[in-house]
Amino acid sequence: TFHTKALVIATGGLGRVYKTTSNGAVATGDGFALAIDAEIPLMDMEFIQFHPTGFYGLGVLVTEAARGQGAVLRNKDGERFMEKYAPKIKDLAPRDLVSRAILTETQEGRGIDGEDYVHLDLTHIDPTIIKENLSEINELSKNFMGIDPTQEPIPVAPTCHYVMGGIPTDENGRVIDEEPLKGLYAVGESACVSIHGSNRLGCNSLIDLVVFGKRTGKSVSNYIKEAEWPEEPETNDFLKEHIEEDGEEKVHEIRFELQSMMTEKCSIFRTGEDMKKALEILNTLKDSYGKIGITNKEKVHNYELKEKLELGNLLKVAEVIIHSALARIESRGAHYRNDYPEGDDENWLKHTLIKQNDEISIEYKPVTITRFKPEERKY
Ligand SMILES: Cc1cc2nc3c(=O)[nH]c(=O)nc-3n(C[C@H](O)[C@H](O)[C@H](O)COP(=O)(O)OP(=O)(O)OC[C@H]3O[C@@H](n4cnc5c(N)ncnc54)[C@H](O)[C@@H]3O)c2cc1C
Known part of the structure; x- marks a missing residue:
């Protein structure tokens, strides 16, 4: 305290x-x-x-600077697929649009080797430009992926940013x-x-x-x-409670299930059906969380305890993300619903305010529009 x-x-x-x-x-x-x-x-x-371009399997960022210098995204057929999704600005389209395009390509079987990634191709760019202007990407690509981007395309997939x-x-x-x-x-x-x-x-x-x-x-x-000093708060032995709990469940297993569930059911593409299912899964994960046993009973430098507390936080945060996304029955910016693909300013130009008392409650407040009026995005 x-x-x-x-x-x-x-x-x-x-x-x-x-x-x-x-x-x-x-x-x-x-x-x-x-x-x-x-x-x-x-x-x-x-x-x-x-972000559309994380190193495949790792999520480490390949910044827009690469596409800014002329890198292009290609599917398994070598097709520069962004031409279909954003005919005017192609690979430089906004992050949400490019992420959805990559997912659409891979879900329709055009990922590299049928997998859920595509290629970011820099091989046509002058190697001196890559080494001088994209030195970080050049190094990261070699160190993390074992790929020289002047010679080979980089495997990429969207990553939560x-x-x-x-x-x-x-x-x-x-x-x-x-x-x-x-x-x-x-x-x-x-x-x-x-x-x-x-x-x-x-x-x-x-x-x-x-x-x-x-x-x-x-x-x-x-x-x-x-300000005056507030009254001294009561202390409670919050850590003791967590340390003493016994159980068979493991932090890393619950975390993996949570991350997989959120990626599948409440990430780039969302549907009401998926998110309702996500809430059911989340409830079982919360039950499992209550049955985690940790072996290290120390109160200081206890990484096992830290991971448990962080997992508790991830579960709470996931719950408010899902509820907020389920309630917003339109698509706007990074929130895309396959079952409500259009934006709906008339009903949804408003902020979500979500609160957890005994139960989750959601309220809305109007968006303050100043200089720039909302417009349909066209790329
Ligand atoms: C790879 C990458 C590249 C990016 N590039 C850009 C860019 O080019 N331009 C741009 O505008 N934005 C960029 N962003 C986004 C931007 O960097 C972040 O949004 C920003 O750094 C967030 O800053 P912050 O201080 O809020 O949080 P952080 O920088 O994440 O700092 C949070 C701090 O809180 C500490 N902390 C967390 N939990 C606890 C706890 N329980 N107790 C005590 N301490 C805690 C953490 O250790 C950390 O030190 C990038 C993000 C990433 C990941």
């Missing part, structure tokens, strides 16, 4: 909810879970961005639950100031961090100068 005047949640994203992610191992959604436990709403959690939703804040990082909450702040990917809408553009996360990081820092520093 910490006694503090102010708390800033800055724990980053939640990529580990999915089987493949560009995020680090720390992206287990801890900050979101903290908010869920505190019965604070999370906003727009259905909007999860998949970013969450547009998060803990709702105002422009000074103050967490909002109808009104700003005293002393509670969130910033970065765990926050949702909502400048990325339903589909973040490349590079805008770092701008978000710089701008709202500074604003939040100033706002916290002003607040703690004035």
